[in-house]
Amino acid sequence: MAKNAPEGESLYRKEPKIYPRHVTGRFARLRVVAVWVLLGLYYLLPWINIGGNQAVLFDLPARKFYIFGLTFWPQDFIYLALLLITAGLSLFFFTALAGRLWCGFACPQTVWTEVFVMIERWTEGDRQKRIKLDKAPWSREKILKKSAKQFLWVTFAAWTGFTFVGFFTPIRELGSGVINLSLGPWETFWMIFYGFATYGNAGYLREQVCKYMCPYARFQSAMFDKDTLIISYDKERGEPRGGRKKGIDLKEAGLGTCINCTLCVQVCPTGIDIREGLQYECIACAACIDVCDQVMDKMEYPRGLIRYTTEHALKHKKTHVFRPRIFVYGALLLVIVSSTLWSMTHRTPLRAELIRDRNALYRELPGDIIDNVYTLKITNMDSSAHTYRFVLPEGIDAEIETSRPLDLSAEEVAGVSVRIRMPRSAGQGIQNVDLQLHAEDDPSISKIVKAKVLLPLEFDNP
Numbered sequence: 001m002a003k004n005a006p007e008g009e010s011l012y013r014k015e016p017k018i019y020p021r022h023v024t025g026r027f028a029r030l031r032v033v034a035v036w037v038l039l040g041l042y043y044l045l046p047w048i049n050i051g052g053n054q055a056v057l058f059d060l061p062a063r064k065f066y067i068f069g070l071t072f073w074p075q076d077f078i079y080l081a082l083l084l085i086t087a088g089l090s091l092f093f094f095t096a097l098a099g100r101l102w103c104g105f106a107c108p109q110t111v112w113t114e115v116f117v118m119i120e121r122w123t124e125g126d127r128q129k130r131i132k133l134d135k136a137p138w139s140r141e142k143i144l145k146k147s148a149k150q151f152l153w154v155t156f157a158a159w160t161g162f163t164f165v166g167f168f169t170p171i172r173e174l175g176s177g178v179i180n181l182s183l184g185p186w187e188t189f190w191m192i193f194y195g196f197a198t199y200g201n202a203g204y205l206r207e208q209v210c211k212y213m214c215p216y217a218r219f220q221s222a223m224f225d226k227d228t229l230i231i232s233y234d235k236e237r238g239e240p241r242g243g244r245k246k247g248i249d250l251k252e253a254g255l256g257t258c259i260n261c262t263l264c265v266q267v268c269p270t271g272i273d274i275r276e277g278l279q280y281e282c283i284a285c286a287a288c289i290d291v292c293d294q295v296m297d298k299m300e301y302p303r304g305l306i307r308y309t310t311e312h313a314l315k316h317k318k319t320h321v322f323r324p325r326i327f328v329y330g331a332l333l334l335v336i337v338s339s340t341l342w343s344m345t346h347r348t349p350l351r352a353e354l355i356r357d358r359n360a361l362y363r364e365l366p367g368d369i370i371d372n373v374y375t376l377k378i379t380n381m382d383s384s385a386h387t388y389r390f391v392l393p394e395g396i397d398a399e400i401e402t403s404r405p406l407d408l409s410a411e412e413v414a415g416v417s418v419r420i421r422m423p424r425s426a427g428q429g430i431q432n433v434d435l436q437l438h439a440e441d442d443p444s445i446s447k448i449v450k451a452k453v454l455l456p457l458e459f460d461n462p
């Protein structure tokens with residue numbers, strides 16, 4: 001409590017509950033499509049198998065990520081870094097180009113809240129009915145409606161938590177673990193945690209996550225300029241606002257086209273009034289555009305009193321879509337995405353390294369042959385088995401012997417003892433030899449393995 005707060009009064013303002021009104025229209029349809037596509041991917045992907053593995057699985061204990069048929073190993077960490085850079089740059093690019101497109105249509109908070117609000121509407125009715133129900137004393141009908149909502153919310157949140165863990169533990173095993181009550185403690189914890197976070201964020205916190213918790217809402221304005229696409233109320237057309245009969249002459253009545261119906265405020269999920277100007281709470285969901293267009297249609301005024309526009313366009317200046325920052329972000333994005341894709345699709349699914357046996361220099365064998373011993377650390381990163389073979393560079397007189405055939409099953413990691421034998425006459429001291437290791441059944445899988453071969457130094461007798 002602050003020093004000068006009136007006694008007994010808290011300085012914390014209770015957030016008023018927002019009852020967004022249901023809206024239909026072009027952008028509402030677009031948001032429903034986004035919800036179906038994004039949540040469809042989220043809930044279905046773990047159940048799809050590609051090449052014998054789950055389509056998307058982050059197998060942390062095995063330290064392997066399976067993504068659409070590709071297997072990523074800890075050595076592929078660079079791709080994770082590139083993915084994060086791409087995500088960051090995409091956010092910059094699309095924000096500069098089209099404002100908070102992400103917030104309004106693709107952010108998980110928006111998408112899950114949309115489903116929770118949908119459930120609320122099915123069980124308790126639209127805005128007016130929900131307000132009435134919340135004000136009404138507890139009755140059989142209220143208990144039934146609230147229980148139905150809670151049941152659906154909790155079931156959906158639990159399914160969400162289960163699916164989330166299914167991206168880290170094979171989902172079919174997880175499913176049987178749930179049925180047999182044999183889940184591990186971490187799986188149980190994360191399932192409950194993620195389910196609870198979904199329930200709390202989408203069911204209760206909703207717009208407060210966007211207003212107070214999301215860092216993007218704070219810094220996105222730094223990426224805006226006067227040519228960025230924003231959702232705005234056209235004051236010039238709308239003001240002076242006020243009620244009127246349909247068909248009256250606006251000039252005579254001294255009115256703009258806003259009939260002050262407040263529907264744009266009622267549909268707003270963050271409870272703001274777009275007519276007061278651009279506000280950081282606006283998540284650009286375009287619900288106010290849809291509802292205002294319907295009002296304009298009814299009043300037979302042109303649509304677009306609230307619309308996607310730019311600050312320049314509102315001031316009757318030319319909007320520049322292609323501006324330096326768009327080119328810079330776009331070019332960087334293009335370079336990073338194309339080089340990542342190229343490197344991912346052209347990477348060799350084989351890792352191999354020859355490590356010298358530190359305890360022995362070399363052995364001299366009969367016939368002036370020098371024998372060096374190594375351990376080959378080899379990883380078959382492919383999802384099918386391969387037999388590998390060493391090939392010596394041209395002109396190198398040597399023999400290679402391995403302690404076992406280099407037959408590796410899919411994703412096998414092995415340590416194999418390797419001997420390289422060279423005649424004493426091949427040289428003196430350290431000889432760097434580039435051996436080629438390749439898969440017998442697939443010539444595209446090949447790797448250069450560097451070997452340091454030690455040969456005795458010969459000294460002339462004085």
Ligand code: SF4
Nearest residue numbers: 258259261262264292
């Ligand atoms: S919905 Fe349109 S007409 Fe109604 S108050 Fe909002 S801006 Fe004015």
Ligand code: SF4
Nearest residue numbers: 268282283285286288
């Ligand atoms: S002001 Fe309009 S676009 Fe912004 S959050 Fe509210 S309804 Fe969505």
